[in-house]
Amino acid sequence: MAFHVLQEGLDEARDEAMATLDATRRDPSPKRRYDWLYHDNPDGEAVLWAIRKVETGEMAGFTVALPRRVLVDGTPRVCWNGADFSIQKKFRALGVAIKLRRAAKEGVDAGQVDFLYAHPNAKMQLIHEKVGHSPVGTMARYAKPLRTAEHWMRRLKGPWLPTLAAKATDTVLRLKSPEWRHRSTFATRLVESPAFDDRFDRLFERASTTRRVVGVRDSRYLDWRYARNPLYPTHAILAEDGSELAGYLLFTHGDAMVHVKDVFVAEDRAARDLIAALIGLSRKTRSASVSVGVLEGHPLEAALADFGFARRPDGSQMFGYAPAASPLREVILNRKSWMLSVGDRDV
Secondary structure, three states: OEEEEEEEEEEHHHHHHHHHHHEEEEEEEOOOHHHHHHHOOOOOOOOOEEEEEEEOOEEEEEEEEEEEEEEEEEOOOOOOOOOOOOOHHHOOOOOOOHHHHHHHHHHHHOOOOOEEEEOHHHHHHHHHHHHHOOEEEEEEEEEEOOOOOOHHHHOOOOHHHHHHHHHHHHHHHHHHHHHHHOOOOOOOEEEEOOOHHHHHHHHHHHHHOOOOOOOOOOHHHHHHHHHHHOOOOOOOEEEOOOOEEEEEEEEEHHHHHHHHEEOOOOOOHHHHHHHHHHHHHHHOOOEEEEEEEEEEOOOOOOHHHOOEEEEEEEEEEEEEOOOOOOHHHHHHHHHHHOOOEEOOOOO
């Protein structure tokens, strides 16, 4: 079979793309996700490439890149954040995947954007390497257990032993946890449904030089990515210095686990205040654990270690690409340049 890859309009490809997503995912993709993620992104509409059979025009698969405004050494750039990549099962082969994956690289080479980054699953990493994308670093997951009932139920039998073991273990975990000794510098408060106003713009302007490569987190982007996200509600803990923001922590809650999406602060003290506040809140809501994902080398890692978070073995690889002649290539492919969290990934 012969295939060709075409960059296609989002509206024209919509029905086939959604059908392909549903056929290649365990859970159906909500229709509202397509418009929100592909059309409404304030950094620009998604770019979609379809791979089709030459003979019939049937869609064998497609991939999408999401425009993302990024500051590189303080200069605004636009890159692509690699998102959905789906190939119908009957067409899956190395050559088909490579043809499709190469389309985004060629778009970067043609100057459509300055560079790209992506977070493929383990099976897709080989494809990224074959088309010329380079590994940047590992997305590390840190977790802090708060309640151990489920752990003991899997390991102990009987109606009482798991409960007794969990109570004893949870008490030890709580007493050893350092948030009880933490003294906050800033006032922190929970906001169930955050509204992203101009205070977030001013915070980003003050703190955007933390690393050489930082995704733009102005109010326009945060409102789209979190407040208008149709897939799940996002909550915030704010660290405030009078009327101004010193930092924020964004998180979701589900299956008794708290998932941190992003932490952005003007100084390290605010990060520690936010982490301590989140742990305390998670205990009150009887959450079993707190999970944080960041690119290794993130400035938050030291604070996570101090508060008893342990790195888990289930990290994933981040890849990047910039043309060989690009002056950005060296900084983009250096993980030490980036400040990147789960909230910078695709959705």
